[in-house]
Amino acid sequence: MINSSLKTLSQMLAKKEISSVELAQAFLNRIDAFNPEINAYIALDQDKTLAQAKAADARIAAGNAEPLTGIPIAQKDIFCANGWKTTCSSKMLENFVAPYDAHVISRFDAAGAVNLGKTNMDEFAMGSSNETSYFGGVKNPWDFTRVPGGSSGGSAAAVAARLCAAATGTDTGGSIRQPASLCGFTGLKPTYGVVSRYGMIAFASSLDQAGPMAKSAEDCALMMNVMAGFDERDSTSLNREKEDYTRDLNKPLQGLRIGLPKEYFAEGLDANVAKVVMDAVTEYKKLGAEIVDISLPNTGLSIPVYYVLAPAEASSNLSRYDGVRYGYRTPEYTDLMDMYCKTRAEGFGEEVKRRILIGTYVLSAGYYDAYYLKAQQIRRLIAQDFEEAFKHCDVIMGPAAPSTAFKAGEKVDDPVAMYLEDLYTIAVNLAGLPGMSIPAGFSNSLPVGLQIIGNYFDEARMLNVAHQYQQVTDWHTRMPEGLA
DSSP: OTTOOHHHHHHHHHTTSSOHHHHHHHHHHHHHHHHHHHOOEEEOOHHHHHHHHHHHHHHHHTTOOOTTTTOEEEEETTBOOTTSBOOTTOGGGTTOBOSSOOHHHHHHHHHTOEEEEEEOOSGGGOOSSSOSOTTOOOOBTTBTTBOOOSSSHHHHHHHHTTSSSEEEEEOSSSTTHHHHHHHTSEEEEOOTTSSOOTTBOOSOTTTOOEEEEESSHHHHHHHHHHHOSOOTTOTTOOOOOOOOTTTTTTOOOTTOEEEEEGGGGSTTSOHHHHHHHHHHHHHHHHTTOEEEEEOOTTGGGHHHHHHHHHHHHHHHHGGGOSSSSSSOOOSOOSSHHHHHHHHHHHHSOHHHHHHHHHHHHHHSTTTIIIIIIHHHHHHHHHHHHHHHHTTTOSEEEEESSSSSOOBTTSSTTOHHHHHGGGTTTHHHHHHTOOEEEEEEEEETTEEEEEEEEOOTTOHHHHHHHHHHHHHHOOGGGOOOTTOO
16 A cells, blocks of 8 residues: 555545545554654644544545545645644744645645645755754665755655655755655656745745655656646746646657757766666667757856855845744843844754855855856856757756765765755756656665656656656666565
8 A cells, every 4th residue: 555656545545445544544653663763754743634634534425535635645844834833944943833834735735635744854955965954864765874865855755665655845956856866756846936835935936846756757747736836925936727747648758859968977977877877768769769969068057056046045035034033032142133143043054054154145245246146147058058958859868866875974064065966956946947856776776866857837748758667667666675
């Protein structure tokens, strides 16, 4: 049952082969057994979860069920959920209980899904290993000595260890796709604006995007049918006709043009990861796709551009945490300025403070033109690279991460090495494009992800491309030994 697809679970619920309460309890039991070691969840409320499951069973009995009614979903702790602690894995929000639902949460509630709990993450989504969390790091279910990736590491570990049927994540520079690669599941970052950011605690507003994390492309398509849609409360939400993201899953891939950027297979890519990715590309050739060599010449600039723009936006967004209105406040201070300084110094972790300082610096009067403005200009060039590439191909493929999961603590003292983990994912966010990672094999018994990048609003085609590969391979069905 824990390996069943969302579609299969939905059918089992409809046929009364299992109840939502039984299904939720099964996952809660697994969480009790494995979460103390993995640390994927940081907020659980069994009474709330089982009450939702009971309501879902009543809805199913009344014949009003939707495809995800009764399905237990884990929610990244970046989404406000009414009555739930919502901490963003920071001391700053350690005791904050959200008074309202994020758009994503309300969409799942309306669909009848069951909230299993809130998952661990890098503090304020700043990190690539889930080691910056105030509540401790998350362990990779494939090897407990290694990281799950970040910032959506808790959701990633929960999906990989089958501590949920599926999970939500957010992706600012690769925070869905990189952990999907390191933990061996399917993760999708939609086109910017397709999923509302309302109630999603902001890191970098022009880059943040919510998306699904699940075992397969078909599962992600079902989740996208719930998550996507216009929300007038979010000024960046796009008002588009509703899509059925499952509509193209079974289309053949004959004639599909796959672009392989030479920059994605250059220095910095682990040789074993490169082999797994190219083996996957070979499988696509068998499915009728043709391979096109392309270039994304400004790829190498994506990391420095990102680490100017994202911290700049973070320094602005995080200015609201001052100890005045909500969140942590230092217990001892002499005056208002002292309270501000001590609250922020004590409430934020080291990586968050590092990015606030960088962001404040690049936005300052003497450096705005030299750094922030220049980074915005290069961002435009990066988007133009993709625009040119899509004249010659339908989708772009390459690695999602330059290596498999690294050891916990290995890069924590080297911020630049940590930032390079997002080498292949960041440009997608800068351009606002959709991207996803799917399991493509293993290197030294650790998962490797294949990244698929599509043109704007091309999620349905990408899901089709991923699904067809998953019909002829079984990488996405594998789960860590010892967790069955």
